[in-house]
Amino acid sequence: MNQLITAAELAHEIEDVVVIDVRWTLTTGGARNPGIDEYAAGHIPGAFFVDLESTLAAPPGPGGRHPLPEPGVVEAALRRCGVSDGSRVVVHDGRESYAAGRAWWVLRWLGLGHVRVLDGGFAAWVAAGLPVSTLVPAERSGRFVARPGSMPTTDVHGAAEWVGTGLLLDARAPERYSGAVEPIDPVAGHIPGAVNAPTSAWLAADGTFRPDLAEHWAEVAGARAGEPVAVYCGSGVTGAHEVLALAQLGVAATLYPGSWSEWVHDPSRPVATGPAPS
Incomplete structure (x- = not known):
């Protein structure tokens, strides 16, 4: 199944899908998600808002900054959006699909079978000249039942062992991977042993997924393209975005949800620095 949908395609299917707006900006110190106000100022007609911080992640702790959410919390939110097990859902954020990638992954992890991401997000919808609304749709009564475990994950121990049997991708920016800067953790x-594959490199300049994803993947993986793949990032958000990009290519990848923020919670775990090998 195509994991992405264009703005024009969504406009054509709008009456047959549930649209979920997950606009989000990474903040620190518990600041309010600006996406809530962006949604209130204008959104795709009929779209429901779901907050990444409070719904698509559990509170931060030893398991990382964005641990996997409680299934019941997501289940209740999706039911309010009218989602049942057979629903077709489209998720989107503002532009680059980082938060939408997390939403796509969480919904798939909970067993929802038909989830797509609006390529280019709300910006693509507006750029296409499509209508925007400020009306908040009434809550619905969906019957979705969460079935966690429907997408593969690995934990901190599995991530440590992954480099011996497969390809472990670090989706963060090169300067964070190398240790030159670390603004959050x-x-x-x-x-150690992870390969840097910045998730931003999977995108075109307009925030859509680049058309040559297969060629980019070939450059990233090289001769290791056939190995099992796992992905991590800072806290499991952009890592899910990279799993989405790979799924678009038909490559199944495992997510390490705790990611770097869980890894460094224990100071005894090894840490490597320096740029990726050329």
């Missing part, structure tokens, strides 16, 4: 660097 208390320790800089990367999991």
Whole structure:
């Protein structure tokens, strides 16, 4: 199944899908998600808003900054959006699909079979000249039943062992991978043996997924393209975005949800620094 949908395609299917707006900006210190106000100012007609911080992640702790959410919390939110097990759902954020990638992954992890991401997000919808509304749709009564475990995950121990049997991708920016800077987590660097594959590199300049994804994947993986793939990032958000990009290519990838923020919670875990090998 195509994991993405264009703005024009969504406009054509709008009456037959549930649209969920997950606009979100990474903040620190518990600040309010600006996406809530962006949704209120204008959204795709009929779209429901779901907050990444409070719904698509559990509170931060030893398991990372965005641990996997409680299934019942997501189940209740999706039911309010009218989602049942057979619903077709489209998720989107503002532009680059980072938050939408997380939403896509969480919904798939909970067993929802037909989830797509609006390629280019709300920006693509507006750029296409499509209508925008400020009306908040009434809550519905869907019958979705969460079935966690429907997407593969690995934990901190599995991530440590992955480099011996497969390809472990670090989806963060090169400067964070190398340890040159670390603006969020208390320790800089990367999991020893991980390969840097910045999730931003999977995107075109307009925030849509680049048309040559297969060629980019060939450059990233090289001769290791046939190995099992796992992905991590800072806290499991952009890592899910990279799993989405790979799924679009038909490549199944495992997510390490705790990611770097869980890895460095224990100071005894090894940390590597320096740029990726050329």
